[in-house]
Amino acid sequence: MTAQSDDSSLPQSARVVIIGGGVAGCSVAYHLASLGWSDVVLLERAQLTSGTTWHAAGLLTTLRDTETQTRLAAYTQQLYRGLEAETGQATGLIECGSIQLALTPAKAEEMRRGFRAAQSWGIECEEIDAAEVQRLWPLAYVDDVQAAFHFPKDGRVNPTDVTRALARGARRGGVRILERCPVTAIERAAGRVTAVHTERGRIATHIAVNCAGMWAREIGRLAGVDVPLQAAEHYYLISEPVAGVHPQLPILRDPGRRTYIREEAGKIMVGLFEDVAKPWNVERVPPDFAFGEIPPDWERVQPYLERAIERVPVLAQTGVKLLFCGPESFTADHNYLMGEAPNLKGLYIAAGFNSLGILSGGGVGRVMAHWIVHGHAPMDVWSVNVRRTHPWQSNPRYLADRVVESLGIGYQDHWPFRQWATARGVKKSILHDRLAAAGACFGESAGWERPNWYARPGQKPAYEYSWGRQNWFHNNAEEHRAVREAVGLFEQSSFAKILVQGRDAEQALNRIATADCRVPNGKVLYTQFLNERGGIEADLSITRLAADRFLVVTAAFTATHVTAWLTDQIDPSCHCVLTDVSDAWCMLNIQGPRSRELLSSIASGDWSNEAFPFATAREVRIGYQTALAVRLTYVGELGWELYVPVPFALGVYDALVEAGKPFGLRHCGYHTLNSLRIEKAYREWAHDIGPDDTPLQAGLAFTCAWNKPDGFIGREALLKARSEPPRRRLVQFLLEDPGPLLYHNEPILLNGARAGLITSGMFAHTLGAAAGLGYVSHEEGVGDDLVSAGRFEILVGSRGIGARASLRPLYDPTAARARS
Ligand SMILES: Cc1cc2nc3c(=O)[nH]c(=O)nc-3n(C[C@H](O)[C@H](O)[C@H](O)COP(=O)(O)OP(=O)(O)OC[C@H]3O[C@@H](n4cnc5c(N)ncnc54)[C@H](O)[C@@H]3O)c2cc1C
Numbered sequence: 139m140t141a142q143s144d145d146s147s148l149p150q151s152a153r154v155v156i157i158g159g160g161v162a163g164c165s166v167a168y169h170l171a172s173l174g175w176s177d178v179v180l181l182e183r184a185q186l187t188s189g190t191t192w193h194a195a196g197l198l199t200t201l202r203d204t205e206t207q208t209r210l211a212a213y214t215q216q217l218y219r220g221l222e223a224e225t226g227q228a229t230g231l232i233e234c235g236s237i238q239l240a241l242t243p244a245k246a247e248e249m250r251r252g253f254r255a256a257q258s259w260g261i262e263c264e265e266i267d268a269a270e271v272q273r274l275w276p277l278a279y280v281d282d283v284q285a286a287f288h289f290p291k292d293g294r295v296n297p298t299d300v301t302r303a304l305a306r307g308a309r310r311g312g313v314r315i316l317e318r319c320p321v322t323a324i325e326r327a328a329g330r331v332t333a334v335h336t337e338r339g340r341i342a343t344h345i346a347v348n349c350a351g352m353w354a355r356e357i358g359r360l361a362g363v364d365v366p367l368q369a370a371e372h373y374y375l376i377s378e379p380v381a382g383v384h385p386q387l388p389i390l391r392d393p394g395r396r397t398y399i400r401e402e403a404g405k406i407m408v409g410l411f412e413d414v415a416k417p418w419n420v421e422r423v424p425p426d427f428a429f430g431e432i433p434p435d436w437e438r439v440q441p442y443l444e445r446a447i448e449r450v451p452v453l454a455q456t457g458v459k460l461l462f463c464g465p466e467s468f469t470a471d472h473n474y475l476m477g478e479a480p481n482l483k484g485l486y487i488a489a490g491f492n493s494l495g496i497l498s499g500g501g502v503g504r505v506m507a508h509w510i511v512h513g514h515a516p517m518d519v520w521s522v523n524v525r526r527t528h529p530w531q532s533n534p535r536y537l538a539d540r541v542v543e544s545l546g547i548g549y550q551d552h553w554p555f556r557q558w559a560t561a562r563g564v565k566k567s568i569l570h571d572r573l574a575a576a577g578a579c580f581g582e583s584a585g586w587e588r589p590n591w592y593a594r595p596g597q598k599p600a601y602e603y604s605w606g607r608q609n610w611f612h613n614n615a616e617e618h619r620a621v622r623e624a625v626g627l628f629e630q631s632s633f634a635k636i637l638v639q640g641r642d643a644e645q646a647l648n649r650i651a652t653a654d655c656r657v658p659n660g661k662v663l664y665t666q667f668l669n670e671r672g673g674i675e676a677d678l679s680i681t682r683l684a685a686d687r688f689l690v691v692t693a694a695f696t697a698t699h700v701t702a703w704l705t706d707q708i709d710p711s712c713h714c715v716l717t718d719v720s721d722a723w724c725m726l727n728i729q730g731p732r733s734r735e736l737l738s739s740i741a742s743g744d745w746s747n748e749a750f751p752f753a754t755a756r757e758v759r760i761g762y763q764t765a766l767a768v769r770l771t772y773v774g775e776l777g778w779e780l781y782v783p784v785p786f787a788l789g790v791y792d793a794l795v796e797a798g799k800p801f802g803l804r805h806c807g808y809h810t811l812n813s814l815r816i817e818k819a820y821r822e823w824a825h826d827i828g829p830d831d832t833p834l835q836a837g838l839a840f841t842c843a844w845n846k847p848d849g850f851i852g853r854e855a856l857l858k859a860r861s862e863p864p865r866r867r868l869v870q871f872l873l874e875d876p877g878p879l880l881y882h883n884e885p886i887l888l889n890g891a892r893a894g895l896i897t898s899g900m901f902a903h904t905l906g907a908a909a910g911l912g913y914v915s916h917e918e919g920v921g922d923d924l925v926s927a928g929r930f931e932i933l934v935g936s937r938g939i940g941a942r943a944s945l946r947p948l949y950d951p952t953a954a955r956a957r958s
Contacts, residue, residue: 148316151342153177154510155334156349157321157357160191161297161495162488163349164304165503166510171311173511178313181336183320184428186305187298189351190495192429193464194297195374195409197389197398198497199236200289201256201263203552204473205883206521207494208259210501217500218295225310227303230296234386234401237271238287241394246285247605248552250935253287255883258892263289274388277380277450282394292389294400297496304503320425321350324361330483331361345510347486352423352467354475354489355532363479364529367490368537369418369465370545371432373439374409375446376402378457393549395445405459408446410439411493415545417538418465432463468492468541470531470561472548474522476502477509480702486510487524492544514669518830525699528584536561553603554881555590555809557581567631567724568787574599576805579610583808584694586632591807592617606879610809611901617810618817618903621773624802625730627794628811633725634697635781636690638704640714643686645848650707652833652850654843657682662753662768665841666833667703668852672859673829674836676700677821681755681768689766689781694720696823707851724787726794729777731955732801737778740797741767752957763789771956773811774818774949809900816909817902819870819947825882825898826868826911834859835913836868837945863919871896871932872948873907874940880910885933886941888914888924896932905948914943921945 154170156163159182167180182188198218200211222229240246256263266274268283305315316338323335324346333342348365350357358365383401390399398409418432439461447453467490469475475490488506491498508516520526531537540561564585567573574580578589579599591610593599602609620626638647648655653665659682667676678692678700692700701716708714728737738745742759750756755768763786768779782790795803812822821827827836834856842856873880880899885892899910910932914920925945931938942948950956 148319148336148339149179149314149341152179153343154179154345154347155341155343156180156347157334158182158189158349158351158353159186159305159315159317160189160349160351161301161304161499162351162491162502163347164301164308165499166347166349166488166506167308167313167315168304168311169503169507170510171308171313173507175511176312179341180308180313180315181319181321181334182315182317183425185317186315187301188428189353190464190466191297191301193431193462194496195400195407196230196294196297196496197400198294199292199389199391200261201252202494203548204521205255205259206517206519207473207498208256208261209517210498210505212259212261213504214498214500215291215293218300221300221303221307225303225306227299227306229300229303231293232385233291233293234388235288235290236292236389236391237266237274238289238391239271239283239394240285241282243284244551244605245394247935249285249287251884254885254933254935255895258885258895261289262291263287275390277382277452278390279449279451288388294389295496300496300499321357321360324357324485326361326482331485345484345486347488347506347510349488351489352465353425354467354487356422358487361479361482361485363482363485364527364532365475365487365489365524366527366531366537367467367469367475368420368534368541369423370468370541371416371418371463372466372493372545373434373461373463374407375439375443375458376460376462377406377453378459379404380406380452380456390449392449395449396442396546396549397446397449399446399450406450406453406456408443408453410442411546411549412438412442413546413550415542417541420534420538423465430464432465434461434463436461466491466493468544470527470537470540470544472544474498474502475524475527476506476519477515477523477525480525480698492548514671514829518828520824520828523699525702526695528698530564530585536564551603554605555601555608556603557601563587565632567629568784569629569631569724569791572788572791573629573805578805578807581808583632584697586694588632589629589805589807590809592805614809614813614901615903617804617806618813620802620804621730621775621806621810621814622904623731624804625728625732625736625798626804626806626810627798628727628729628806629724630727630779631724632694634692634694634700634718634720635723636701636704637717637719638688638690638714639717640686640712642712642714643688646708646712646714647680647688648846648850649848650704650851651680652842652852653680654846655680655682655688659684660755662755662770664753664770666838667700668833668850668856669829670852670855672832672834672852672855674823674827674831674833674838675703675829677823677827679768679770693823722784724782724784726780726782726791727777728780728794729771729773729775731776731958733775733777736794736798736801736803737767740793747958760790761793765790772820773814774820774947774953775955776958813900813903816898816900816911817905817949819911819949821868821911822898831913832856832859834864835866864921865917865919866913866915867920867945868911869914869920869925869943869945870948871910871912871930871941871943872902872905873909873932874942876907878908878934878937878939880908880932880934884910886912886914887931887933887938888916888928902949909948
């Protein structure tokens with residue numbers, strides 16, 4: 139490796155151009171260099187760290203809300219530990235540990251559940267009592283502490299120094315870093331990046347990485363790419379020196395008071411996560427804002443500072459050295475934006491870190507570099523993948539309204555089924571008012587208002603959150619029973635519907651889907667799209683409508699990803715076009731043993747099993763209207779999905795509701811869809827299956843048409859895996875005690891040893907206890923013998939609950955009901 143490169147001149151071309159010299163950009167550069175990519179240029183508008191990085195508090199706390207964020211943070215900590223020795227640049231790392239406090243029984247339950255999962259992810263942590271908190275933090279008031287968790291490996295760094303160390307490591311690996319070199323345009327041709335323009339000239343490149351922090355939205359706009367993030371004000375205070383405060387004091391995280399407290403050069407730093415935050419520069423971040431500060435609003439932060447004083451009373455007698463307010467970018471769901479843009483090849487994004495950019499910066503750089511070099515992330519990062527977002531989310535008003543809530547969410551209660559309160563009502567089905575009148579309590583997914591459960595007459599359709607049975611438990615039980623015993627109506631118009639059309643549509647889909655798409659018109663396929671490693675990128679249904687027309691249906695939140703996946707895989711020379719018809723069709727899903735009787739009573743044609751078999755579709759008439767009826771189920775019962783053009787939807791809905799009365803038709807919400815599908819062991823993408831899980835592991839190999847003439851993407855990887863014993867498989871569990879509830883991430887114990895985590899769980903009302911799905915790993919293979927003979931327990935908080943385990947669905951294992 140050469141020492142420092144000559145950074146001053148602008149190269150004419152580069153393999154990769156990184157935009158932004160904050161912690162993210164420098165980490166991407168460092169990791170690209172580590173992978174041997176040295177023809178890389180990093181362009182910084184002003185000076186390194188001058189955006190948000192310079193003023194961060196530098197907390198390195200590993201246990202985050204999701205496994206992905208936790209893994210990114212854990213790697214970051216490990217990287218920063220060795221960075222000074224490697225680069226010679228100090229990082230200011232202090233491994234002082236951290237403590238999280240729970241002030242209510244509910245928060246204690248949440249943290250205990252998180253702490254159990256953290257142990258499975260290899261994070262060192264232990265539960266401690268208030269006396270131990272007092273010993274570790276003598277100046278703290280601890281009488282209100284219900285539970286506390288100590289993470290001895292956590293710590294803090296100096297963000298500027300860490301970034302400099304990463305930059306130094308990158309330079310050593312050959313990366314050129316140009317400061318005072320703003321990017322002004324991104325050139326594109328034929329759907330991919332071709333060059334990056336700066337105030338100093340043009341660099342030809344096929345790969346640009348948008349690491350521009352809160353300016354990432356503007357950089358995205360230069361390329362016609364949506365980067366939905368918004369800057370908001372973020373505060374910390376530094377006191378005058380305090381006796382007894384020293385660098386080894388653990389970081390004290392006090393979510394109940396929305397504050398964290400740590401030592402800073404003999405003083406006390408208090409950081410705030412406000413419940414109601416303030417967006418900053420909604421339309422456009424000033425292009426020349428460097429090492430900038432926002433004048434603080436004392437009145438705003440006063441209540442939080444008072445709460446911090448309650449925690450560390452000595453602050454009441456201590457002066458304030460600094461009240462700092464700086465902007466940071468936040469996203470609509472409090473998760474990062476990473477990966478390749480869905481609509482522009484070669485434009486990668488790493489931004490929107492929600493005040494966690496330093497503690498995840500190392501992991502972000504590693505994942506992005508791997509993604510760029512190998513074409514995929516090194517692990518499942520769906521929860522931070524930019525392809526989970528939707529173009530409409532770039533609407534500044536939406537973002538401004540949502541970040542008011544998303545800034546503080548990390549420090550609030552993470553209730554199961556918690557719904558966003560802000561920026562609601564973005565997308566509504568034409569049936570919305572009818573559903574509201576029927577008692578719907580709406581939740582949000584991909585901007586859609588969707589009924590999660592229906593209130594009884596006189597009951598308020600609103601959540602009362604808890605870790606136990608919530609106020610809608612019995613509503614869910616009744617809806618669940620209605621579908622198992624009579625018939626239920628699910629309004630699922632939010633589902634994404636994509637027409638794949640053209641002479642080559644069959645051939646194109648046949649290579650992408652695991653199923654054999656060479657089927658007659660009217661055949662419905664349940665299938666997956668796999669990546670080259672055999673991992674599941676999508677789980678969906680395909681209906682053949684005509685020789686040259688297929689309807690692909692997938693969950694709303696996967697719409698951008700599935701569309702981009704299809705676009706990426708379909709050869710541009712193919713005669714095959716994609717048309718998103720999601721918003722043109724409503725979908726009403728009629729499920730339950732009496733669905734045939736109901737539909738026969740109002741719709742045209744013969745609905746018998748012989749005339750309308752499982753996994754087929756045909757056009758039907760209901761009253762004056764026409765619909766596409768697709769016989770399929772996601773709940774394990776006889777049923778049909780009705781795809782209805784929007785103008786027909788009210789008529790069809792009214793007819794169904796009226797005709798459904800004698801059959802016991804009941805409105806059912808998404809929570810019921812979930813309890814039914816978990817009881818039936820149906821998998822959900824992004825929960826039970828994802829890019830790191832193969833159909834072999836997930837028990838979905840039955841969808842693979844192994845002998846299709848041209849195979850399918852991922853087949854070769856699966857064939858290789860098939861020759862070895864399956865060491866990891868998805869198993870269904872049913873708790874032996876009907877009391878505890880499962881959500882996700884509860885550890886699975888096999889004969890007393892940790893064997894995996896629950897991926898999704900809910901109360902299974904027919905089986906009579908909480909059921910869950912989760913992967914079990916075992917060196918000698920996971921087969922029927924192990925699953926039936928093993929002693930399984932699920933760790934719920936501090937309790938191990940005995941569980942029945944099965945590789946086959948515990949409800950209707952032969953699927954006789956759906957095919958009846
Ligand atoms: C008060 C406060 C406390 C915080 N505390 C913590 C903490 O304790 N732990 C933690 O993990 N995180 C913390 N954060 C968050 C953290 O600082 C950020 O997540 C992180 O710094 C973001 O890094 P970045 O590289 O994405 O963005 P930035 O640091 O903003 O870097 C983006 C860079 O892009 C450059 N740029 C913009 N436009 C252009 C252009 N046209 N051409 C070239 N370059 C351009 C900018 O100049 C900037 O340098 C805190 C944030 C704040 C505000």
